[in-house]
Amino acid sequence: MDSNFQFPYHPPNKPSTTKNLPPGSFGRKEVKVFKTVKSYLFELACSLFLSLEDPKQVSELGSLFKAFLKGLGELPVAIPGTRFYRAKNVTNAIKKQLMVIIKQRKLAIKQENATSFKDFLSHLLLSSDENGRFLSDTEIVNNIMLLLFAGHDTTAVSITLLMKSLGEHPDVYENVLKEQLGILEGKLCGELLNWNDIQKMRYSWNVVCEVLRLNPSVIGAFREALVDFAYAGYTIPKGWKIIWSAVMTHKEEDNFPNATNFDPSRFEGAGPTPFTYVPFGGGPRMCLGKELARVQTLVFLHNIMTKFKWDLLIDDEKIEYDPMATPVNGLPVQLHPHQV
Numbered sequence: 001m002d003s004n005f006q007f008p009y010h011p012p013n014k015p016s017t018t019k020n021l022p023p024g025s026f027g028r029k030e031v032k033v034f035k036t037v038k039s040y041l042f043e044l045a046c047s048l049f050l051s052l053e054d055p056k057q058v059s060e061l062g063s064l065f066k067a068f069l070k071g072l073g074e075l076p077v078a079i080p081g082t083r084f085y086r087a088k089n090v091t092n093a094i095k096k097q098l099m100v101i102i103k104q105r106k107l108a109i110k111q112e113n114a115t116s117f118k119d120f121l122s123h124l125l126l127s128s129d130e131n132g133r134f135l136s137d138t139e140i141v142n143n144i145m146l147l148l149f150a151g152h153d154t155t156a157v158s159i160t161l162l163m164k165s166l167g168e169h170p171d172v173y174e175n176v177l178k179e180q181l182g183i184l185e186g187k188l189c190g191e192l193l194n195w196n197d198i199q200k201m202r203y204s205w206n207v208v209c210e211v212l213r214l215n216p217s218v219i220g221a222f223r224e225a226l227v228d229f230a231y232a233g234y235t236i237p238k239g240w241k242i243i244w245s246a247v248m249t250h251k252e253e254d255n256f257p258n259a260t261n262f263d264p265s266r267f268e269g270a271g272p273t274p275f276t277y278v279p280f281g282g283g284p285r286m287c288l289g290k291e292l293a294r295v296q297t298l299v300f301l302h303n304i305m306t307k308f309k310w311d312l313l314i315d316d317e318k319i320e321y322d323p324m325a326t327p328v329n330g331l332p333v334q335l336h337p338h339q340v
């Protein structure tokens with residue numbers, strides 16, 4: 001591959017296409033990245049974890065999840081008018097909808113009408129626990145709700161902040177593009193990415209890691225002290241609630257010199273010392289979906305990079321935590337397709 005390529009890049013025999021993008025993204029003056037990526041990932045989560053493809057049902061569930069998320073981290077006092085109160089009501093509505101779907105699926109399986117192997121597999125996976133005990137319908141609903149919630153919002157945030165960082169650092173954008181075009185060049189027209197391709201995206205993943213270091217989608221989580229212990233001159237008694245903070249840990253100068261600088265090379269070689277970099281948490285309750293998040297993010301990145309360049313429409317857009325890190329205006333960008 002020519003290492004001196006410039007924009008607009010003309011990939012040999014690779015037609016530029018917009019068909020994999022959500023409808024309406026192309027030809028517009030402005031695309032709001034967060035909203036677009038979030039609805040795309042929610043559709044994907046519904047398809048992966050629930051085999052739910054009906055756009056009307058997906059969109060209804062999506063609106064409910066939006067209100068549910070706003071209640072996370074709020075004071076748990078159910079006073080009418082508060083976010084927590086609304087989220088509580090919305091949670092019941094989501095559970096009701098999921099219950100209807102699960103009952104329909106179970107009935108279909110009972111009548112041996114399971115339409116696909118996937119349905120059959122999800123039945124097996126979701127209906128018994130590790131001891132072979134059958135899960136109740138309520139437990140199944142709770143598991144699906146966790147997967148739908150955890151499986152789309154966090155990744156939507158990280159992809160949005162990734163696009164923001166790439167828009168702000170043209171040198172990094174060029175390096176990521178070079179890596180992605182190298183992968184594209186080894187593929188036949190229309191051939192999908194595979195696991196080997198993901199493994200080759202080393203630099204791109206280092207960039208994602210640096211984005212998650214500076215703005216972790218999840219700021220931290222709670223733990224409970226199982227025994228009395230001493231830390232930094234304080235005694236923490238057994239049973240106390242503790243919050244670990246990814247935001248603060250990732251800014252420790254001892255672990256990340258010039259911590260506020262965007263520098264993906266920190267992740268080269270052995271990378272950070274264990275437990276100094278915790279965007280996916282740590283220990284036995286570490287994120288279950290880390291590898292899925294990696295695949296979702298890198299596949300998205302490959303497709304957007306090899307088809308478009310983009311301009312950020314707001315310079316230095318502020319990021320707020322509500323409850324996850326999000327650009328306040330949803331990151332409006334203008335997409336420019338590469339010319340064939």
Ligand code: HEM
Nearest residue numbers: 150151154155158218221280281282285286287288289293
């Ligand atoms: C960039 C994307 C993601 C980030 C930053 C992220 C981050 C996290 C964090 C910080 C935790 C808490 C870990 C702890 O307490 O130690 C967590 C838990 C969890 N995540 Fe993720 N996550 C991401 C994507 C996903 C995806 C795609 C799934 C797919 C289903 C997922 C499923 C889960 C589940 C089920 C848990 C609970 C695990 C448990 O309590 O045992 N996550 N995630």
